[in-house]
Amino acid sequence: MRDISWSHFEHKADMGIEGRGPSMEIAFAQAGLALNAIISDLKSISPRVVRQIRCLGDDPEILFFDFINEIIFLISSQGMIFCRIEVKITDSELAAWLSGEDIDPAKHDPAVEIKGASFNNLSVKQDKNGQWVARCVVDV
């Protein structure tokens, strides 16, 4: 069975995010969910509105870094949080659709702000089973 999942990995002061999936797109989307899950329980978030992200770049790692930072920008500048993410990559362009809602402290009990994605542990690759894995440490 193909594994579609997200997880967090340990980093002393901060937090690692990882997304896995049968394609790079799904791995990116899952990592985006891992990012939102640092802030809140995804089950507490309703997919009320959709926001779009676009990034350009040939290097998958830089594209992933930019994608995660674009989500952080949306969370920070619009006060939103997301529970559903779809990613489409064609040539060197990434487009993503994120569903979520405005952060409501009573509903989401947001734990911590995320400052930015770092280059620490940043990687985008396929494992020996052909699974795509995208990961990096984010500063919180």
Next chain:
Amino acid sequence: MDPGILKKIAPNTFELEQTGAMRVPGILFADEALLREMEDKVLEQIGNVATLPGIVQASMAMPDAHWGYGFPIGGVGAFDPDQGGVISAGGVGFDIACGVRTMATGIHRQDILDNQKPLADLLFKNIPAGLGSTGGIRIKGREMDEMLTHGASWAVKRGYGWMSDLEKIEEGGVARGAIPDFVSEKAKQRQEKEMGTLGSGNHYLEVQIIDEIFDKIAARAFGLRKDDAVISIHCGSRGLGHQVATDYMRLMVIEARNQKINLPDRDLACAPIHSETGRQYLGAMRSAINCALANRQIITHLVREAFARIFPSATLDLIYDVSHNTCREERHEVNGKMTRLFVHRKGATRSFGPGSPDLPKQYMDIGQPVLVGGSMGSSSYILVGSREGMKLSFGSACHGAGRVMSRKQATKRFRASRLIDELQEQGIEIRGHSFRGLAEEAPDAYKDVNRVIQVSHDTGLARKVARLTPVISVKG
């Protein structure tokens, strides 16, 4: 790490021998117990920083050092621009000019305790904190650029505080040489609603009692009296600073790759100080420092407003304001010669000794107050910069306790409701915006700040002046 692999060169001072591509040795200020708690990664990062062009004297780690990006948190590195010296966005960190400011209240412990709960509620209500909170101030366009150019001085001109506050802030409350044009629109957008907000994570606002004085002369100069209350604010440059860091880390990494520079760690990406990227980052980073200074100034004003409702005659004079993620242009003695250096302090506090430039007149003979925050519920300290520290560490000291446990481990191990009860039993009123956030900041997830302070004191990086115990703690 195993202290055995280091050479002890003085009490609480260990050397990482200069090997391979290292241009200078590494120096760690710590006792053996603190060293054993530090990850091996810290050592690797100290070694990596020592390989950067233009580094002077040593790549240093303060007693609270832990694993960061590129540079360790608690890392200090000084670079000579005329020897090819570099500036690194990772070497400053994400939360540019995150720092602590402390105000004297002149109010006795008992008067605070008699009003502890209403005061905690008032501060919690009046100072915007936590994720998704916004301040009452909206700025953009030219006003944003003014703020980024003039820092705390901008805030004072807008009525947030007094002119006399500025003397008690590093660099007089303004990082000179800020160039807001080098701050991206995205960074500015992240800041539009965030002026006067505390943020989240380890940021806090505390009412603390001075429960022990170690140095009577310095305490008198700083206006500290045993059993009086002080207020401390710990926060930084908010979304703007985080975005500046992200933008320039990206730029420096891509430039290094394009120029085929092989870095031992991508997070070390940097640019020569004398380069266009170096100049741009300096202009943007100084703007972010100003953003942090303006932010703490506005919060100071909000605290004064709230406090006045219960204690109408308290003036809340500023004791000092320190930033701990910065790169500053300073003059230090290197091989007997005064040299212009760019000193990176990442998770480290400037701790200038007596007679140093940039000290307020009242502190000129004493040295700079060094404000060191503890973890939630634990003691904070006020130290003072020393002449030895100027020689040992370019006038730098520790900044806090430093984590020993990741957030993930902490949320597994601690329950917020129990923590609140335990801290209440110790006489501390906690107000937090997030249960999960509180658990992540559990006191046991951090090093013992007392040991960190003792090493700073014993080595002479900065000397103990007073210990502060919290009675109200508002967390973001």
